[in-house]
Amino acid sequence: MRVEMFTFLIAGAIVLGGALGVVLLRNPVHNALSLVATLFGVAVLFVIQEAYFLAAIQVIVYAGAIVILFLFVIMFLGVDRIEATERDPLPAQRVVGVVAGLGILVLSIVILLAGGGEPTGQRSATAPLSDQAPDIDRLGKVLFTDYVFAFEVTAVLLTVAVVGAVVLSRRPKGDPIDLDEFPDGPAVAHLSLFVDPDDEGPADDTADAESADAESADADDVEVTS
């Protein structure tokens, strides 16, 4: 068996196993970890295709930043217990999900059958491009010549998103609330942004006593010491 085929089979198994884990496991943290496994498998697939830069970026951006952020939120907001799935906020989404999934499956099978035997993308690229420059050189050249407009627009979009995030989370300078005098102060302010008032609050002990206090407290109690 050729090395590429061997690697492809292992990476493919990891990708599929991870994807199934994302859907089937009950614990949100396990779901997130399965997602990491899938992303790693895809990165290995990129390496097989000699797309080294893409593989590295896949790991750095997705595994290293985005899923970490997922985990951060899962852990910090204490939703890492098995989630109640009885109440479905969008009843139609299951039907749509099944239909879309089946559609993608059928399409992939059709493409695979029509496209020939090699599963490693044989038809698109069988060898490195003619010049031996590393792929990041070529990528950079294309990005800053042919696609410079799209690149700049994306940069602006990202900047807008960052500024938006900063505006939403900004805290103006001022004297801090005296925690001894108003023990409920910041906890009320923070948790009211996240916790649904109808909910019974996070059932996790890690959210500390602050959350318990927050439920009983009224936001009007908060005053400023300044």
Added chain:
Amino acid sequence: MDPLLSGDIGLAAVLIVLLKVVVAFTVLMLGVMAMVWFERKLIADMQNRIGPNRAGPFGILQTLADGLKLMFKEDLEPERSDPFVFKLAPFLALIPAFLVFAVIPVAGNFSDGADGVVTMFGHETFMQVADPQMGILFVLAMSSVAVYGVMLAGWSSGSKYPLLGSVRASAQMVSYEASLGLSVAAVLLFSGTLSTNGIVAGQSGGQWNLWMTALVPFVIFIVSATAELNRPPFDLVEAEQELVGGFHTEYSSFRFALFFLAEFLNTVTMSAVIVTLFLGGPSGPIPDWAPGWASDFVLPLIYFFAKLLIFLFMFVWFRATLPRFRYDQLMDLGWKFLIPLSLGWFLILTSVKVAIDIGWNPVLTGAVTAAVVALGGLMLRSAVRTAAARHQAADPLTDQAILGSDAGGGGL
């Protein structure tokens, strides 16, 4: 690309690669043993103590004794832990630390534009386990994977101090990765390649990136690396006074030993990365009359380990000297100081590089860019201040009540 792996790969090539892996692994393990001893002994000296002096000459076998002791201790598993993730986490911390060392060139002749190719058993190769195209990005990828070990260890323990430690860890490591990456980008600007071998080759003849990038990225990299490693003064992840033992509070026996190993491995590999990026790795003066074995292996190895030792010493020195940062100070330093500084410095370096390439006066161009960047920063600052002042004036009370206090941010 390693010349060994271009063209057809025979059995000899596979064996050479295996040999390199085994040697790198062994050296790294021994290096960690030595590093633990070095750190304990040095810190003892700095604190007017004697330090380990029982096992072996100068206590050098102390690490071995400790390791054996840990292996035979009872392996505890907390009742409320998540069994699978609890067992997985130490390995997620350890393996990236090992893998990073694979891309570090440790020897080879890099003087006078030589590209570090050595001959082993009749085959040409590099003195590093692998030289992938993505080179330094691999280091960044592995350092971002290393976050998982700490984070999952804390979460899966099912108790609150480890969880707090892991939340701190994830926020800290993700924050400092940004300035780490930006200072690496400054180096890449001058080396023009991602390959670690290429980065070292570009610094031959004493043209270290340390000088080429004018010191600032080097300092930023060291500060960010210390934060990435969770070493003092940024060791809030395992702050004993606040979190018992931090993320590894619930770990005992061999699993704790794995975390301990990973921490010191990371220190060694990060020092090696600093040497590679900024101090020209194994390059150094090699006399013409030196025989092949000396110019390819012995001298470069000496240069590499001498440079490595400087940074190992530095990390220990940090630990002995600096008090721990408060959490909000840590975040302020990362986001409000290091990231803007590294970004601004990167812009200035870019303009200087362009000026050199097309023949403008580099000093003047750099100065103009610095002025423009400073002006932009000042405008942004005044805009933010004006907006905050207006906001405050319009409705001071609701503002505070809705958005909370600064004390809330330090609560992690």
